[in-house]
Amino acid sequence: MFTLEDIDGVEIDRRAALYGPLADAVRELIDATIRTETDADVIRDVEATVRAATTRLRDRQIDGAYGVRFTPDGTGMPWGNAVVGLRNPIAPPLDIERDEDGRHHSRFTLGAAYEGPPGHVHGGVCALVLDHLLGMTASPGDKPNFTGTLTLRYRRATPLGPLHAEARIDRVEGVKTFVVGTLSDAEGVTVEAEGVFITPAWARD
Template identity: 35%
Template sequence: MELSAPVRGTGADAAAAAARRVIAGLMRAGDISGADMDEIAGRLNAIADDLDATAPELQERMVDMWRGDGRTRHDAVAGTENPLAPPLDYAPGPDGSITAEVVLDLPYQGPPGCVHGGISALILDHTLGVANGWAGVSGMTAELTLRYRHTTPLFEPLTVTGRQVSVDGSKIRTVGSISAGGRECVTAEGLFIAKHPPRPR
């Protein structure tokens, strides 16, 4: 199976896309491959040393991460500059929902050949939050209820959806799901509170 992912943009986004390939490649290779893992570890540590040597102070980086219009490139689900993110790319639907398509590889495995339930929770928590933002009223997660209806497969296209259902004062209710092959694997109902922590300055 092809390990490459589309490179989005340049700079940190492109480097993160390359890192995703490395992470997936390491998972697929393991110790049973013919690769010299000690040599690879040395090369990767040299890259990490270069990054550590040029990184700004943490507070400066935090300010930079949260600068802008509210869309974050660093988050763990849709962040194009985060190598841990798949990343998801959302599109709006005519009913006010949002949808993303994604294929998850071995780094996200729980049961054999299936997505870890905690990864599904992470994806849905974020998706519901993004759906709130697109609907115009967003906030912090107060409660997230998940129903695991079927195992969620790796290596297959998954459809992730989210839709804001209601706003009652500061309380926001949102629903979402992860589906494979037209079958719901995980569904979510979320309660959000319309408040946000201050951004780093």
Template identity: 35%
Template sequence: MSKDTSAEDPWHSGGKLHPVLGTRDPQLADAQRVWGEDFEPVDLSELEGADPHLEDVGEQMRRLRDALTGIADSGADLAEAAELLRRAADIVEPQSPDQATRLASQWRKGGPGARRTNPVGGTENVIAPPLRAFGNPDGSVSARITLGLPYQGPPGCVHGGMSALMLDHLFGFANHWVGLRGMTAHYEIDYRKPTPLLEPLDMKAWVESHEGRKIWVRATIESGGELRVEARALFISANVPLPGRDATAPGEER
């Protein structure tokens, strides 16, 4: 069972570099050294699903996505599958509200619906891997995932745009974990080595510094003990107007 450090953790009271660990490149081992070997990260991604059937539909669609990628030359007979999918679409489509209505509904009660449909971590989004992020008491967030053929760019490698997308997603969690929020204003990324498909990828992101509305964050992707990608971004603290509502300054009541 994880130790609840939210009350004593300085990360939750201002978003500054962690004074105990004193590092801008925090590692899980550092957190375990301070908080104990039995430390387990806190899952930031998991949300209660709105509908278990919708969660299941998303999972089955991802199975199809993975199975269909690269199948063209296999000789598979897909006629029955196409007909079943056509029937499924005929059932769901008439019940689905227009996109403007769905957009507004996603942002009710703090926006859990939007998180469930996020293109990186959303369990209800077919294109999402989906990625699960974990918050560590050293102030960093981490994730581990193995990507398959749908995310291929160079031969046998993860598409560079997918790497950038996943790290931008983790940047948001890194801000959230230390009590900050903002929008990406500047993003720089270095691809150090090819990032392989079909192998575990370890990702990490953390807030490097915070001054006024400016939040600097860093992130890395490693595989096989080697650095594959590193990125740095500037976030600007600001609220985006929700559908049907006006923007407010950070901390202002809506």
């Protein structure tokens, strides 16, 4: 659900400072879960600890998924989002910046949790990141646009480590917005993407 929460900036900051570090800690735990080679009895003990911690968190919880919350001034809090969610340990999370000319870009690092081919980013994770970035680029301001098609061209495998993604609007034709973007490592582009985004009937001029 899109939910309106009657909270101010101070309260948003308080919540970010409370939930952000918990999600960060779980991100580290995810990495350690994949990579640990410690003794079996330690692993079983950690498993029990994690289950007990989960029970404590579930003592009071949202019914269903997080949704997207908005404050009265229109600040969006997509904190459960799988790519940018402050509260979602699956999200790297991406911090996306917008230039004055409308270009969007992000620098981020992907580790063991995002692996596909050995030592490399899963091709589908490249798609996940680019889908999100192109979608944000297609919907500047308050006009929503929904993904119609997304095409990815894999030039070469993307190594795990520091990466850079960027996207810009290529052209607008009626209700269709064409967005192009790339994922790159230090050596250059690894994946190219093009998305066609559609303005829904209810949001057209």
